[in-house]
Amino acid sequence: MNVTVDRTRIARFAEGGFLPAGLLLAWYLLTKYHLIDPHSYPSPSDVLNGFLAVWKDGSFTENLLISIVRVCRGFLAGASFGYLLGILIGLSKTADKLISPLFNAVRQVPIPAFAPLLVLVSIGEPSRVLFIAIGACYPVALNTVEGIRCVKREYHEVSEVFRFGKLKRFLKIVLPSSFPSTLTGLRIGLSVSWLLVVAAEIFMSSGGGIGDMMWGCREMSRNDLVIVCIVTIALVGFTMNILMKMLERVFSSWRVTLKNAR
Amino acid sequence: MSNTGALEIRNVRKTYPGKERDVHVLENINLSIKPGEFVSIIGLSGCGKTTLLRHIVGLESEYEGDILLDGKRLNGPSLDRGIVFQDHRLFPWLTVEKNIALGIVGKSEKEKKEIVDSHIELVGLKGFEKSYPYQLSGGMSQRAAIARALVNQPKILLLDEPLGALDALTRMYMHNELERIWEKEKITMIMVTHDVEEALYLSDKIVVMSAKPGRIQKVLNVSLPRPRDRAGHDFADMKEQVLEEFMLHTEHHFSYAI
Amino acid sequence: MLSPDKNKISTLFLGLLVPLFLLIAMELVGTSEFLPSQIIVPPHRIFAMLVDLLSTGELLTHLRYSIVRVLGGFAIGSGTGFVLGVLMALFPRIERVLAPLLIALNQVPIFGWVPFLMILFGIEEQFKIVFISLAAFFPMLLNTFEGIHGVPRTYLEVARTFEFNHVKLMRKVLFPAALPSIFTGIKLSLGISWMSVIGAELIASSEGIGYLIVWGRQLFQMDIVYVGIITVGTTGYVMYKGLEALEGSLMKWHRKNS
Numbered sequence: 001m002n003v004t005v006d007r008t009r010i011a012r013f014a015e016g017g018f019l020p021a022g023l024l025l026a027w028y029l030l031t032k033y034h035l036i037d038p039h040s041y042p043s044p045s046d047v048l049n050g051f052l053a054v055w056k057d058g059s060f061t062e063n064l065l066i067s068i069v070r071v072c073r074g075f076l077a078g079a080s081f082g083y084l085l086g087i088l089i090g091l092s093k094t095a096d097k098l099i100s101p102l103f104n105a106v107r108q109v110p111i112p113a114f115a116p117l118l119v120l121v122s123i124g125e126p127s128r129v130l131f132i133a134i135g136a137c138y139p140v141a142l143n144t145v146e147g148i149r150c151v152k153r154e155y156h157e158v159s160e161v162f163r164f165g166k167l168k169r170f171l172k173i174v175l176p177s178s179f180p181s182t183l184t185g186l187r188i189g190l191s192v193s194w195l196l197v198v199a200a201e202i203f204m205s206s207g208g209g210i211g212d213m214m215w216g217c218r219e220m221s222r223n224d225l226v227i228v229c230i231v232t233i234a235l236v237g238f239t240m241n242i243l244m245k246m247l248e249r250v251f252s253s254w255r256v257t258l259k260n261a262r
Numbered sequence: 263m264s265n266t267g268a269l270e271i272r273n274v275r276k277t278y279p280g281k282e283r284d285v286h287v288l289e290n291i292n293l294s295i296k297p298g299e300f301v302s303i304i305g306l307s308g309c310g311k312t313t314l315l316r317h318i319v320g321l322e323s324e325y326e327g328d329i330l331l332d333g334k335r336l337n338g339p340s341l342d343r344g345i346v347f348q349d350h351r352l353f354p355w356l357t358v359e360k361n362i363a364l365g366i367v368g369k370s371e372k373e374k375k376e377i378v379d380s381h382i383e384l385v386g387l388k389g390f391e392k393s394y395p396y397q398l399s400g401g402m403s404q405r406a407a408i409a410r411a412l413v414n415q416p417k418i419l420l421l422d423e424p425l426g427a428l429d430a431l432t433r434m435y436m437h438n439e440l441e442r443i444w445e446k447e448k449i450t451m452i453m454v455t456h457d458v459e460e461a462l463y464l465s466d467k468i469v470v471m472s473a474k475p476g477r478i479q480k481v482l483n484v485s486l487p488r489p490r491d492r493a494g495h496d497f498a499d500m501k502e503q504v505l506e507e508f509m510l511h512t513e514h515h516f517s518y519a520i
Numbered sequence: 521m522l523s524p525d526k527n528k529i530s531t532l533f534l535g536l537l538v539p540l541f542l543l544i545a546m547e548l549v550g551t552s553e554f555l556p557s558q559i560i561v562p563p564h565r566i567f568a569m570l571v572d573l574l575s576t577g578e579l580l581t582h583l584r585y586s587i588v589r590v591l592g593g594f595a596i597g598s599g600t601g602f603v604l605g606v607l608m609a610l611f612p613r614i615e616r617v618l619a620p621l622l623i624a625l626n627q628v629p630i631f632g633w634v635p636f637l638m639i640l641f642g643i644e645e646q647f648k649i650v651f652i653s654l655a656a657f658f659p660m661l662l663n664t665f666e667g668i669h670g671v672p673r674t675y676l677e678v679a680r681t682f683e684f685n686h687v688k689l690m691r692k693v694l695f696p697a698a699l700p701s702i703f704t705g706i707k708l709s710l711g712i713s714w715m716s717v718i719g720a721e722l723i724a725s726s727e728g729i730g731y732l733i734v735w736g737r738q739l740f741q742m743d744i745v746y747v748g749i750i751t752v753g754t755t756g757y758v759m760y761k762g763l764e765a766l767e768g769s770l771m772k773w774h775r776k777n778s
Contacts, residue, residue: 015613016620023621040639094534101535102542108760109753110715112722113730116737117745121559195629202634203722211631218635226635234627321677339681351678355696355773364692365682394773414682 042224050224074132082137086144143185147178187244267417267450274327286475302461310476344411350403421453569743593652598660605664655716659708667701
């Protein structure tokens, strides 16, 4: 019984691995027998050697760290601003009417379009961080507003029965029950931030970072290193997403128990 | 029309493989239903009544024994059996008339329209042809679902707790409607329900099922004249009789408990 | 009757208050040379530049380039995404073979592809179209797959009782049921395409709105940069609203349903 289960599992795994393995093999064979231009198309071993070289001389770690610090800065700045904005809009109808139209108008502009503007406003690191912050702010703000608006009326009624003050109601009811939605916003915000770090390092280059490194490698035709950078970028993005999802699960575990209790 | 639609269920067994031991959902089911009969299957939840119905309609087709419709063993769904589910399952993206037209095959547009119109008339939904399901009340949705199930002139109409989601008053009203439709169409109807009164009001025959394993506990013939009077003495007597079938079990249960 | 209108007007007024205030502040600061006018441009100069670029036709020429690019890339990318999404949802084997590779590729943020695509396709039109297609591909793929995969089993059972063939199942059940999700995919996909076209034009282009913005920056003409940003935002918004209107007219049943 167990054997067959394992077998189908292995078969499925094999099915999924078939295509990637085939592509890797094709890549290996094409480069090994020089069927494609070896200069433009590095072989798997070139990529590996390239990685080992930049790993040893420290430039890989250095650039990766720059990007990670940058994404943290931009994300934290944007997310905290977005969170405050979301709370404000979510709680106050006047604030909603005052701010939302402008907020929604600005939100229509794809973020890359801001890059040239930011470069003029301030050159260097602040413009890159601001660029990322803009992108991180939207999802956090929107999800926080959504979370606050969806606080169940029943909870508000409970707080009225217990005669909670405004502050207590905010701290005990509004914040905790809207937090899962905010967390979703944070997760989306972080993945947008990572996307924008790479964009920022390309649009506003020469400040270091993995995107900058990738851009430089392209200019120097170090295509092996371009591939190293792409894989790194993907892995970091993937890891951040997993971590945020774990965080979401931890913080929204009470939702599950609530469901079970019913 | 009325000479077909005879259903013969012989020694039907159904087991699901369980973790520790197999679960017997249906055990030794024997039942014969005459053409044009209205039969209710009644029982507590978990007695396998819905499973039995899903076998008759053909949504489940792995079983031991035989289910014969006019002498032919059933194997999968077919247009000669229509079904009305508890959740009306109308497609929300189609209007009432398009939902009803859904199952019609091999007819010209004109014939299609006639069939749809006559069925809308039959279930009393005139004026709501162009409405979407979200615009209908629960009772109206079930009417549309009944019309949809009838368009192919099935030999048997299966009803899986069709009125279970309706409020009590609407339900009583729908009982009359169902009876009217049944008398007009003269087809076999098999209804799963857990409402004793509903079963008594509508059925020629009530099949009482018990759980673990799902078996037929008793088949009761209801010979009260139609239309039936819910407040009548005979009706109350019959009701007592059906309820007793369930009480028997509880008494056993008590005697063990004491 | 009066108060809702009044409410609307006051909402509108409040909504315009902040932007109006900002515009006046920009105008005052910009003209007073309190800050270098390269950073804060007085709105009247932005407006004058907008009129100027419109009257020479320059703005529309650039806009046309961007729109042609985005529509081309979007059509290729979302079309491929749609077809693959449908195939993967219908055939589990295709899903099992393709999913791991696609999931891995989807981990690369879209701008991470830029240098790699430049190696493969150069920096001309071909690169841009491939880049935008790639951006449009994933959201469409995921939402189409989810939409069809998530069609409720209950609807499929209805289709089975009516003996739908594959074509009818696709046309009458799977596609309409998945349409809301597919539309979400289209909207996301077009939004990301629009962002990508601007990005691609910032990096390597000699025409298009993205290029206009970069060009303004290189000349230190902030008014051009602002006109570009406003145009990009407005165009994106109009496209999105157009899709929403189309969605609303195609799926009257959906909005009210949920």
